[in-house]
Amino acid sequence: MNRLIDYKTALIESIESLEHGNISRLADKITETSSSGGTVFVAGNGGSAATSSHFVCDLQKTVLGKDPLKNSQGRIRIISLTDNIPSITAWSNDQHYKHIFSEPLRSYARSGDMLLVITGSGNSENIIEVLKTAKELEIASFGLLGFSGGAAKDILDDFIIVESNHYGVVEDAHSIIMHMVTELLKGNYQNE
Numbered sequence: 001m002n003r004l005i006d007y008k009t010a011l012i013e014s015i016e017s018l019e020h021g022n023i024s025r026l027a028d029k030i031t032e033t034s035s036s037g038g039t040v041f042v043a044g045n046g047g048s049a050a051t052s053s054h055f056v057c058d059l060q061k062t063v064l065g066k067d068p069l070k071n072s073q074g075r076i077r078i079i080s081l082t083d084n085i086p087s088i089t090a091w092s093n094d095q096h097y098k099h100i101f102s103e104p105l106r107s108y109a110r111s112g113d114m115l116l117v118i119t120g121s122g123n124s125e126n127i128i129e130v131l132k133t134a135k136e137l138e139i140a141s142f143g144l145l146g147f148s149g150g151a152a153k154d155i156l157d158d159f160i161i162v163e164s165n166h167y168g169v170v171e172d173a174h175s176i177i178m179h180m181v182t183e184l185l186k187g188n189y190q191n192e
Helices: 002-016 020-035 047-060 085-094 102-108 125-137 167-189
Strands: 040-044 078-080 114-118 140-145 158-161
Touching: 002 167, 020 040, 020 114, 020 140, 020 158, 020 167, 040 047, 040 102, 040 125, 047 078, 047 114, 047 167, 085 102, 102 125, 114 125, 125 140, 140 167
Parallel strands: 040 078, 040 114, 114 140, 140 158
Antiparallel strands: none
């Protein structure tokens, strides 16, 4: 029982430490990118890959409201770089795992786009590589990080760090941030 209480306490503390202004900045950056016709690309590994896919789903559909087929407010162009398994395995097998996000980004990205990385440690080779590619392509980057932010924090244009050294807490907090951003964006894309 103590492990459950400790986990719950750690999660609550990490959520309470989040600054609303940081979350609003992420929502604003997504809105700015979308409003100018840009695409938001999202990447992450493991649980963060699942969060990436979930975020894409929420921003493609959930923000549109209860009757998305009748929505006339526009859409968010958003793609998860984690969802194309053949591409991931081809780059990983034929070149190196660190290229699984950076090379597809190089193929798709254009001026005015944005990259969002979701990562616990901030040190995964493929995350660092895609961030370097974003810099090279001159597209904006934002990160949802954990622990101390890792090497990613020094490359990103902007980021939110979940103050925890527990992967589960970090991943849960990233999911909560994702849902908070979705709530903020609903007002921009729903006919109400």
